[in-house]
Amino acid sequence: MKKKLVVIGAGMASGRMLEQLFDAAPDAWDVTLFNAEPRGNYNRLMLSPVLSGEKTYDQIVTHDDTWYATHCVDCRFGEPVVRIDRKNRLVYSNSGGAPYDALVIATGSAPFIIPVPGKDLPGVVTYRDLEDTQAMIDTAGKDAVVIGGGLLGLEAAAGMAARGARVTVIHLMGHLMERQLDPAAGYLLQRDLEKRGITVHCKGATKAILGTDRAEAVLLEDGTVYPADLVCMAVGIRPEVRLANDAHLEVERGIVVDDALRTSDPHVFALGECVEHRGQVFGLVAPLYDQAKVLAKTLLGEAAIFAPVQTATKLKVTGCDLFSAGDFADAPGREDIVFRDPGRGIYKRLVLEGDRIVGVVMYGDTADGAWFYGLMKDGTDISDMRDTLIFGPAFQGGAAPDPMAAVAALPPEAEICGCNGVSKGTILDAVAGGACTLDAVRACTKASASCGTCSGLVQQVMAVALGGEVQDTPVGMCKCTNHSHEDVRRLIRAMGLKSIPAVMQELGWKTVGGCHSCRPALNFYLLAEYPLEYRDDRQSRFVNERNHANIQKDGTYSVVPRMWGGVTTPAELRAIADAAEKYGVPMVKVTGGQRIDLLGVRKEDLPHMWADLNAAGMVSGAAYSKGLRTVKTCVGKEFCRVGTQDSTGLGIKLEKLMWGSWTPHKLKLGVSGCPRNCAEATCKDIGVVCVDSGYNIVIGGAAGMEVRETVPLALTPSEDEAIQIILAVTQLYRENARYLDRIWKWMGKVGLGWIKAQVVDDMENRRTLVERFEISQSVYRRDPWADLSTPSETPKWAPLADLTLEAAE
Amino acid sequence: MTIFVDIGSLDDIPAQGARVVRTAQGCVAVFRTADDRVFALEDRCPHKGGPLSEGIVHGTFVTCPLHNWVFDMNTGQAQGADEGRVRTFAAKVQGGRILIDATLLRRSAAA
Numbered sequence: 017m018k019k020k021l022v023v024i025g026a027g028m029a030s031g032r033m034l035e036q037l038f039d040a041a042p043d044a045w046d047v048t049l050f051n052a053e054p055r056g057n058y059n060r061l062m063l064s065p066v067l068s069g070e071k072t073y074d075q076i077v078t079h080d081d082t083w084y085a086t087h088c089v090d091c092r093f094g095e096p097v098v099r100i101d102r103k104n105r106l107v108y109s110n111s112g113g114a115p116y117d118a119l120v121i122a123t124g125s126a127p128f129i130i131p132v133p134g135k136d137l138p139g140v141v142t143y144r145d146l147e148d149t150q151a152m153i154d155t156a157g158k159d160a161v162v163i164g165g166g167l168l169g170l171e172a173a174a175g176m177a178a179r180g181a182r183v184t185v186i187h188l189m190g191h192l193m194e195r196q197l198d199p200a201a202g203y204l205l206q207r208d209l210e211k212r213g214i215t216v217h218c219k220g221a222t223k224a225i226l227g228t229d230r231a232e233a234v235l236l237e238d239g240t241v242y243p244a245d246l247v248c249m250a251v252g253i254r255p256e257v258r259l260a261n262d263a264h265l266e267v268e269r270g271i272v273v274d275d276a277l278r279t280s281d282p283h284v285f286a287l288g289e290c291v292e293h294r295g296q297v298f299g300l301v302a303p304l305y306d307q308a309k310v311l312a313k314t315l316l317g318e319a320a321i322f323a324p325v326q327t328a329t330k331l332k333v334t335g336c337d338l339f340s341a342g343d344f345a346d347a348p349g350r351e352d353i354v355f356r357d358p359g360r361g362i363y364k365r366l367v368l369e370g371d372r373i374v375g376v377v378m379y380g381d382t383a384d385g386a387w388f389y390g391l392m393k394d395g396t397d398i399s400d401m402r403d404t405l406i407f408g409p410a411f412q413g414g415a416a417p418d419p420m421a422a423v424a425a426l427p428p429e430a431e432i433c434g435c436n437g438v439s440k441g442t443i444l445d446a447v448a449g450g451a452c453t454l455d456a457v458r459a460c461t462k463a464s465a466s467c468g469t470c471s472g473l474v475q476q477v478m479a480v481a482l483g484g485e486v487q488d489t490p491v492g493m494c495k496c497t498n499h500s501h502e503d504v505r506r507l508i509r510a511m512g513l514k515s516i517p518a519v520m521q522e523l524g525w526k527t528v529g530g531c532h533s534c535r536p537a538l539n540f541y542l543l544a545e546y547p548l549e550y551r552d553d554r555q556s557r558f559v560n561e562r563n564h565a566n567i568q569k570d571g572t573y574s575v576v577p578r579m580w581g582g583v584t585t586p587a588e589l590r591a592i593a594d595a596a597e598k599y600g601v602p603m604v605k606v607t608g609g610q611r612i613d614l615l616g617v618r619k620e621d622l623p624h625m626w627a628d629l630n631a632a633g634m635v636s637g638a639a640y641s642k643g644l645r646t647v648k649t650c651v652g653k654e655f656c657r658v659g660t661q662d663s664t665g666l667g668i669k670l671e672k673l674m675w676g677s678w679t680p681h682k683l684k685l686g687v688s689g690c691p692r693n694c695a696e697a698t699c700k701d702i703g704v705v706c707v708d709s710g711y712n713i714v715i716g717g718a719a720g721m722e723v724r725e726t727v728p729l730a731l732t733p734s735e736d737e738a739i740q741i742i743l744a745v746t747q748l749y750r751e752n753a754r755y756l757d758r759i760w761k762w763m764g765k766v767g768l769g770w771i772k773a774q775v776v777d778d779m780e781n782r783r784t785l786v787e788r789f790e791i792s793q794s795v796y797r798r799d800p801w802a803d804l805s806t807p808s809e810t811p812k813w814a815p816l817a818d819l820t821l822e823a824a825e
Numbered sequence: 826m827t828i829f830v831d832i833g834s835l836d837d838i839p840a841q842g843a844r845v846v847r848t849a850q851g852c853v854a855v856f857r858t859a860d861d862r863v864f865a866l867e868d869r870c871p872h873k874g875g876p877l878s879e880g881i882v883h884g885t886f887v888t889c890p891l892h893n894w895v896f897d898m899n900t901g902q903a904q905g906a907d908e909g910r911v912r913t914f915a916a917k918v919q920g921g922r923i924l925i926d927a928t929l930l931r932r933s934a935a936a
Contacts, residue, residue, distance in 0.1 A: 190840055198860045295920075348864060348899040348913070352884070529841065529859050532881040532888035532895070555841035559879040559890035567890055571876040816844035816855060817832040819930050 021045040021315065022107055022116040024097045024259065029288030029304040030122035031057035031078055036312035038087050044316060047089045048114045050107070053145055054094030056084060061301060063149050067175030073146060090114075100263040102281055118283055118315060121260055121271060125253040125289035125299070130163065134225030139232075140247045143172045151246060155181035158245035161234045163222050165192040169250030170209065174336070176248075177214050184215040184242045186234065188251075191218055191517065196340035198528075200356070201363050201379040203517035208336050208361075217242075219551060255290045255297055270297045275321040276314045277307055287311050296324060325393065339385035342367065342375035342392050350374065355406045357381075358522045359425045364406055365528075371399040384408035423476040423507075430510040432477060433470045438463035440477055447481040454478070473503040494533040496525050501754040505541050514546055516553060532558075537755035540642065543678060544750045547792035560640035564800045565622055573622060574615040576639035577629050578675065581649045581667035581687075582610025591632030595625050609646030609684065611637055620814040626801035627810075635675070635799035642756070643678040644685070647671040648696065652689035652706070661706035663689035666735055670742060676796040677789070679746065680753040680762070698726045701759045702742055707731075711738040715745060715771075716760035724760045727768055730776045744775040744785040751788075827915045829924035835861065836921070843878040843887075848929040853914060854878035855923060856898055858885060864898035865916035865925045871909035 023030050026049050037045065049056075062076035084091050095109040106113045127142035129135055141148045152160070155176050162173045165187030177183045185192075191202030192209075206216045221237040231247045255270035266272040266280035270292030277285050277293075287307040289298060298304060303324045313320035355364040360380060366388065367375030373392040378385055387409045391398060398405055428441030438461050451457045454475055458464055464471040492498040499507065504523065513519045516538050520530060530538065535556035542550045554562050565573035577592065592612055596604050602616040617625060626636075638645060649667030653659035667687040674685075686697035687704040697703030699719040703726050705712040710733035714726035729745065732738050748771065753762035763771060775782050803809070838844045838857040845868055846853045854868035854877045864885070868878045875891030885898045895904040901913040915926040 194840075194861070350862075350885075350899070528884040529882070531883045531886070532893060535881060535883060555839055555882065558881065563879070567876075567879060569873065569891065571874075571879075812837075812844075815847050815852070816837055818847040819830070819832070820847050820849050 018043065018046045019117040020048070020115055021118050021120065022048045022050070022114050023120045023122060024050050024107065025122035025124055025288070025290075026051035026053070026055075026057045026079075026091075026093070027122055027124045027288060028057065028060055028078070028301060029124075029308055030120060032305050032308035033120070033122075033287060033311050034079075034087070034089070036309055037315060040312060041316055042087070045118075047087070048092065048116075049084070049089050050092045050095055050097045050109060050114075052094070052096035055146070056080070056091065056093060058146075060145075063143070063146070064171040064175055066146075067149050067152055067172065068178040069153075097259060100259055100284075102263055102265075102284065105283060116283070118285065120311065120315075121279070121284065121286040121290060122288045123256040123259060123290045126256045127249060128252040128254055129249055130222060130251055132222055132224050134227060134231065135249075137225055137227050138230040139227070139245060140225060140249065143168050143248055143250050148248075152176050152181075152248060153179055155179065155246045157181070159243040160184070160246045160248065161186060161242050161244040162248045162250055163234070164250035164252070165189070165216065165218070166195065166250065166252070167193065168253075169248070170205075170336075172248050172250055173214050174209065174212065176246075177212050181246075182213070184217060184234075184244075185209070186220040186222060186236065186242070187216070187218045188221055189218065192216065193338075193340075196377070197338065197379070198365060198377055199517040200521050200528075201338060201340075201365070201377050203515055203521055204361055204363055204379045205336060205338060207518070215242075253289065253299065255292065257290060260286070260290070268292050268295075275310075275323075276319075277311045277322060278314065285311055285314065293322060293324065298324070337380055337382050339376065339378040339382035339389075341385070341389050342373070352528055353402075353406045354528055356521055356524050358524050363521060366406060368398070368402075371397045371402075373398060423473070424480045426477075426507075426510055432473050432506070433461075433463040436462040443474060443477045444481050447478055452478070452482060470502055470506065472500045473506060476503075493537060494531055496520075496527045496530050496534050497523060499523055501537065504538070505545075505754075508541055508545055514542065514549055516542065516556060530556075536561075540678060540680065540755050544792070547795050561642070563619070563622065564626075564636055564638075564640065564804060565617065566640045568615065570616075572616045572618055574613050574639070575617050575622070575625055575629075576607065576611055576613050576637035577634035578637040578671070579611040580671050581647055581664050583649075583664060583668065584611075588632060588634060591629060591634065595628050598628070599625050607639070607646075609637075609639070610648050611639075611646065613639070623801075623805035623810040623813050627805040630799070630802050630805065636801045638675065641678065642681050644671070644674045644676070644683050647674075647685040647687060648700070649687045650689050650694035652687075656689055658692065659689035659706070660708050661689055661711065661735070663687040663695065663704070663706050666704065666706075666711075666738070667695075669739060673739070673743065673793070674746065676798055676800075677746070677750075677793060678796060679750050680755050681758045683746065683749075683759075685742075699723065700726065702745065704738060704742070709733060711735060713738055713741055713745075716763045716768075718758055718760050722760070727763075729768070729772060740782060740786055741775055743789045744782040745771065747785040747789040747792075748774055750792075751785075828927040829915070829917065830927040830930060831922050832925055833923055834921060835863070835918050835923055838863070838923070841882040843880075843882065845876075845878050846925070846929075849932045850929055852876075852878075853925070853929060854887075855916060855925065856882055856887060858882060858898075861918065863916045863918055863923055865914040866896070866898060866901055867912040867914075869911065870894055870896075871903070871911060872907070877911065 057079040059076045059078050065071040097107050097109050099108045105116050127144050141151045156179045160176045160181045160183050162169045162185045165185050173183045173185045191199045192205050223237045224235045225231050225247055226233040226235055231244055234242050234244050257267045257271055260271040261267050271286040271290050273279055273286050273291045273293055277287050279286050288304050307322055310320040310322040351368045353366045362380035365377045366373055372395050376388040426440050430440045432438055432440050442461050443463055446457050446461050451460055464474045493501045513522055519538055539553050539556040543552055559567050565575050596614055599621045601614045605613045607613050647667040647670050649664045652663035684700045685702050686695040686700040688695040688697040689706050697705050699717040703714045712731050713729045715729045717726035718724040730741050832846050840857055841859050843854045843856040852868040854866050856864045868876050870889040872894050873891055875889040877887055879890040880887040886895050888895050894907045901911040903909040917924050
């Protein structure tokens with residue numbers, strides 16, 4: 017009599033195993049096959065083409081009725097197994113039992129459901145089987161949200177977009193597919209998806225799925241709401257081990273199997289995504305097919321050993337070409353070889369350890385992926401070809417990557433010289449007309465004839481036209497790039513670059529993650545350019561701006577709450593005194609900006625102290641920021657016998673409008689009520705000196721390493737107009753100055769006359785500048801202390817672990 | 826062979842950031858790079874004692890927040906014209922957990 021084999025789960029792994037078994041010994045086993053889905057084995061990997069409409073279900077069926085009949089398989093489809101009785105070797109479904117001599121558990125994996133309110137609403141699906149796929153196909157013309165920007169989530173998103181849905185992808189991490197891709201490749205992928213109309217929201221944590229009878233929208237922790245007729249959760253999978261658990265088999269993350277794929281019970285085997293082998297679980301198909309081969313042999317009594325090999329990942333989204341393989345984690349002593357071709361959207365990165373490749377990431381051009389993968393798998397010594405390795409097997413002495421590619425790719429209408437409104441096309445015409453020196457181009461187009469900061473870019477445009485004769489290119493903003501600050505800023509604008517990885521990729525950065533000099537600058541340029549879209553990157557900020565306090569030489573911090581216009585109250589002073597005592601502040605000092613500094617605060621105390629100060633109504637004074645610091649005032653005509661205007665009131669108004677704003681460098685204001693100038697307004701970045709007839713606005717002062725007296729910008733009889741001019745000049749400075757230039761330095765480059773023309777004479781321009789300032793402030797007029805002292809953020813300020821405690825035991 | 830001790834989840838450290846671990850041998854800065862590698866370095870710049878854990882992380886380098894000395898996290902070696910080295914400790918990620926050299930549980934022989 018034939019022995020009885022029962023298989024739980026008709027997926028790809030068990031299907032392959034049965035094929036191997038029937039090929040080798042057609043009559044060895046009587047097979048009973050249970051499956052929870054009401055159908056047999058189909059190619060789950062092909063669900064994405066079904067979703068996108070490139071294939072139909074019939075085309076992806078692996079085993080049809082005829083196949084099962086030919087091999088006399090007793091099919092129990094749509095009949096989930098509910099219990100395994102190991103003692104009597106029986107499995108039970110709700111319709112009866114089946115005896116076994118050998119049992120194979122192939123229950124696969126279950127999608128991970130994030131535990132948020134609304135997760136059980138109709139309209140919330142995973143991406144696992146044909147039912148899910150059908151639900152997603154039905155979203156055509158509707159709103160869909162995919163939670164999870166990994167492999168599966170992106171395939172779901174692309175598929176629904178191809179069917180005509182409006183799709184948003186919400187991803188918890190900073191960039192897509194962070195397990196397979198680094199930030200640069202993640203950026204390219206995001207860009208390609210956005211080109212297909214998919215909205216991508218990174219660093220997005222889902223708070224709830226909203227809806228009464230069914231899903232209607234998704235709410236994020238940051239308050240964003242996306243409409244959703246359908247929500248697809250694709251945040252990950254975990255091995256489906258419930259049956260094995262109930263049967264008391266050994267289970268860790270997955271069902272534990274040995275090299276022969278036997279579980280802790282010698283009559284029970286397991287394979288596929290539900291198993292754990294030597295601490296590893298599996299999600300890709302290649303190792304599962306290897307398991308199928310091994311298990312078929314085991315069942316036929318032959319010796320076989322399962323040994324997993326490294327596998328590569330490819331995304332199955334038509335038009336998004338990416339390849340990722342190997343290991344990017346662990347181990348010091350690794351080096352990177354990076355190749356970027358901004359013009360063609362190509363990024364390649366090899367991770368080397370000694371003379372071997374240990375990791376490969378490619379985007380845009382993955383033709384050499386298999387070759388690199390082969391070198392990696394074989395552990396080939398690449399030292400001989402290291403210099404040219406990144407160019408692939410076909411390399412025959414080809415050219416080095418072209419840093420001018422970004423400039424060459426600009427359209428003719430792209431503006432090169434902002435002062436004089438000269439486009440790339442105009443410069444090219446001038447060159448074609450015979451102007452082949454910078455002076456000649458300047459003379460006939462006025463490009464770079466005003467502030468001169470675009471000289472480098474003008475020369476690069478000329479170089480593109482003249483064929484590579486670059487002379488006197490100014491030094492780059494740092495060692496990571498040849499582009500100057502001004503050029504980077506213009507290119508961010510002209511090319512619509514909206515993230516740090518985007519800038520680094522498109523402008524051909526020479527390093528992997530920039531440096532301490534360019535990252536804060538890029539972060540500022542991006543948030544100034546795209547206040548609503550760009551999210552401030554804390555990790556690209558200098559310590560003081562990241563921690564919202566000033567670091568002192570011993571690693572403690574100083575805390576300065578805001579005092580609007582230098583005015584405080586007994587209650588605020590009491591709260592400051594309480595905080596100073598509670599946290600043992602060693603020094604309390606009055607600052608030059610008319611407020612109080614608490615010096616020597618330990619990092620882990622910061623969020624607690626902030627919460628206390630917040631409770632008393634105080635916010636961060638931003639005494640650490642390249643942004644609005646203080647507005648120093650005198651008492652003005654309210655009290656002073658010689659005061660001419662309400663200088664205190666104006667100072668408070670300005671501070672309430674401008675607090676929280678980021679600027680290229682620190683921005684200090686002063687408002688004096690009369691020319692005696694008690695608020696020292698004439699050495700501030702922007703000052704107001706009140707007179708009987710109105711308000712004298714002065715700019716460009718400094719009292720630091722450089723001491724500068726301000727110069728007059730405008731005189732106006734109206735307080736309201738004074739405020740408008742000050743906001744406009746601040747915005748003009750934000751939009752145009754180089755990072756870390758104070759106003760006086762910027763003014764030296766563009767000229768006071770130009771600034772006056774923009775914000776004093778041109779009323780329409782003033783109005784739009786103020787409008788843009790206010791748009792930005794709608795995001796940044798917000799207290800960072802309140803955001804960083806929440807119950808979830810507070811623990812992050814303390815050490816991660818304290819090993820001294822364990823050592824003492 | 827290095828013996829490791831678990832100090833927390835990889836998610837506890839922001840990418841391109843660091844957290845401090847107190848040890849019997851002083852504070853250790855545990856860094857996470859943009860591509861999820863981890864490095865453990867003494868949290869003290871040899872120049873003026875700045876906390877490296879508060880520096881900007883770029884590639885496998887970190888810049889001291891006090892005076893911009895740059896260190897290679899692989900070796901602890903100061904870069905460019907600056908001369909100096911910080912101690913490094915073995916660190917790795919396994920199953921989403923961060924493991925560091927367990928000898929940090931003990932006081933060093935010299936201490």
